[in-house]
Amino acid sequence: MAGLVVKKIGLAVAVLLALTCGSFCFFAWLGGFGHSPGPSLLTLYWRWLRGLFGGSTLHEFSQPTFTRNFTLQNVTMLQALGHTVVLLACAFVLVVVFSIGLALLAASRRGSGLDVGARALAYLGWAVPGFLLALLVQLLVNAVGGARGVGPFPIAGWPGTCPAGIGVNSGHLTPCPGAGSGARYVLNVLRSTALPALTLAAGFVGVHARYLRSALLETLARPFITTARAKGLPERDVLTRHALRASLATFVGALLSDFGAILGAAIAVDWVFQFNGLGTVFISEFPVDFGSVNPYSLVPLLFLTALLVIATSTVGDVATYWLDPRVRRRG
Amino acid sequence: MSDVAVAVELEAVERRNGFSRRTLRRLTRQPVTVAAFVLLVIELGAGALAPVLEKKGWNNIDLSDRWHNHAPTIHGHLLGTDNIGRDVLARVLWGIHASEQTAIIGGIAATVLAAVAGLTAGYFGGWFDAVVMRIADLVTGFPVIVVLIVVFVWLRPVTIWDATLVFALALWPFGARVIRAQTVAVAAEEYVAAAQALGASNRRILFRHLLPNAGGTIVVTLTALVGQIVLIEATAEFFGFGVASIARPTLGNLIGEATISGIGPYNVLGLGWWVWASPMIALVLVLACISLAGDGLDAALNPRQ
Numbered sequence: 001m002a003g004l005v006v007k008k009i010g011l012a013v014a015v016l017l018a019l020t021c022g023s024f025c026f027f028a029w030l031g032g033f034g035h036s037p038g039p040s041l042l043t044l045y046w047r048w049l050r051g052l053f054g055g056s057t058l059h060e061f062s063q064p065t066f067t068r069n070f071t072l073q074n075v076t077m078l079q080a081l082g083h084t085v086v087l088l089a090c091a092f093v094l095v096v097v098f099s100i101g102l103a104l105l106a107a108s109r110r111g112s113g114l115d116v117g118a119r120a121l122a123y124l125g126w127a128v129p130g131f132l133l134a135l136l137v138q139l140l141v142n143a144v145g146g147a148r149g150v151g152p153f154p155i156a157g158w159p160g161t162c163p164a165g166i167g168v169n170s171g172h173l174t175p176c177p178g179a180g181s182g183a184r185y186v187l188n189v190l191r192s193t194a195l196p197a198l199t200l201a202a203g204f205v206g207v208h209a210r211y212l213r214s215a216l217l218e219t220l221a222r223p224f225i226t227t228a229r230a231k232g233l234p235e236r237d238v239l240t241r242h243a244l245r246a247s248l249a250t251f252v253g254a255l256l257s258d259f260g261a262i263l264g265a266a267i268a269v270d271w272v273f274q275f276n277g278l279g280t281v282f283i284s285e286f287p288v289d290f291g292s293v294n295p296y297s298l299v300p301l302l303f304l305t306a307l308l309v310i311a312t313s314t315v316g317d318v319a320t321y322w323l324d325p326r327v328r329r330r331g
Numbered sequence: 332m333s334d335v336a337v338a339v340e341l342e343a344v345e346r347r348n349g350f351s352r353r354t355l356r357r358l359t360r361q362p363v364t365v366a367a368f369v370l371l372v373i374e375l376g377a378g379a380l381a382p383v384l385e386k387k388g389w390n391n392i393d394l395s396d397r398w399h400n401h402a403p404t405i406h407g408h409l410l411g412t413d414n415i416g417r418d419v420l421a422r423v424l425w426g427i428h429a430s431e432q433t434a435i436i437g438g439i440a441a442t443v444l445a446a447v448a449g450l451t452a453g454y455f456g457g458w459f460d461a462v463v464m465r466i467a468d469l470v471t472g473f474p475v476i477v478v479l480i481v482v483f484v485w486l487r488p489v490t491i492w493d494a495t496l497v498f499a500l501a502l503w504p505f506g507a508r509v510i511r512a513q514t515v516a517v518a519a520e521e522y523v524a525a526a527q528a529l530g531a532s533n534r535r536i537l538f539r540h541l542l543p544n545a546g547g548t549i550v551v552t553l554t555a556l557v558g559q560i561v562l563i564e565a566t567a568e569f570f571g572f573g574v575a576s577i578a579r580p581t582l583g584n585l586i587g588e589a590t591i592s593g594i595g596p597y598n599v600l601g602l603g604w605w606v607w608a609s610p611m612i613a614l615v616l617v618l619a620c621i622s623l624a625g626d627g628l629d630a631a632l633n634p635r636q
Contacts, residue, residue, distance in 0.1 A: 030485070124619075126619075127615050130566070131566055132615070257471075260473055260475065264476040264477075264563075267476060267477070268570075271570065283571075286480060286484065305473070
């Protein structure tokens, strides 16, 4: 186990180094850095990398970010990362809970209306892109509750930051949501995360419920399930304790290998809901042309995105190892 | 040629011939898949015929005052007009035209790359396999949309052909993974070992045995990649990266253009719902039909699942 973790972390560091080096040199070259006389691109990268450990680069993460018109955004990169992590975490919890529930019901009642419904949901989730679903949810909220949102759930925005994104309420968020402090802040965060997280999760629940359902059906045909049934175990225990436990590794693997797509959709949802996460910062900070590109503001963003991806895949590998004894035996 | 070799060849050929006839029968037995195929053909056909159906192009403006922001009507503009009097139907059809061109050509190119990489990596293995699969891991783990935005800004102004090329280069690893897995399984079969023992060349084994066996997977990969390209292109262009709506309407930039300031309570352009709803419905229909048709094909080609 420890060996696996060390190996995975080593690989992750290597990938991160390659990625930051490549993107830093690319953007610096486009932005006109690294010409002689002056330090070379690799020297500049080395300085940037050194700065990551307590120097100027680290400082960059807690500086306000800018839009492409150089107007100040009132969110720093670390805050943006935080917003995205909260959005992703809430969406992940929703996807896991709903997919497992839906898959268990669909697998135990094969061919029923519920099974067909879950299947239809999978196709719908696939056919409606994240940005479109977010826009439609906003339109619906706007139609039902107006520009303030529905009940306790605001139509867009993150508590304490005034957004200027896109969507139903672009640039006109009324009112700018208050942050509050302590428990009040947590509550506000949950309130404004509810709609975006549900939107993000909705696109993936159907698909992953389908994966898990087929994994469950495959497991249910195995001899050890017959044994469990023959021993007189109630069907609910057969399903949850035995079949689900054995299919969970497949499910977790599929969910985490889908992380790139989920993060891509999160960028869109973040942008439409003016969530001021990595997506909003990335899209609004990204220059429209590369004449004046600044590697020092773009590379940290890519670095944080890559960090998120790699951390998730490392956790996923370790989780699969832990969940699935077959993988463990193979080494 | 020895008897064994003939038998090996016969098996491969028989497999392929029986395969297509049975596949077609299995396919036509699924009403949903057939309906999806028909809808897809109608929609993509209308898009492909845009130069014939809407000869005046995507930027033709109806100058008369009553055609500004006009709701859909049977007289004149079937899907209404936008704020400067352009026909929404014409723009949507040309949008489908551009999107499907990128998706189909880019999808075929990506699938060819994926098939070459997947077959060779799966058959030869070793360091080549390791390198190809690590590249695939890198590309598939990172959100494609981020990479695309970077490349699109770099290539600005992006033409449809640029976008096609970028998609082919960015998406092949998704297909290569699946095709490689299939190839590894087939390469372990006895008849491949028999062919090798008989001295068949690598090229012969790849083309006579591995490629026909991966045929089903390749077709399914193609439909999946075409769908992915439509989806990702629409997302990037919705954000305002990629082909600009001034240069050429696509489904994504039509939705982006209409929703930036034409939706909800702050609709400064006074755009009607039909301006954003039409490209949205077209996009969702295309994506839904592709995924239904792709799943139907998958079920027909790999009946075990």
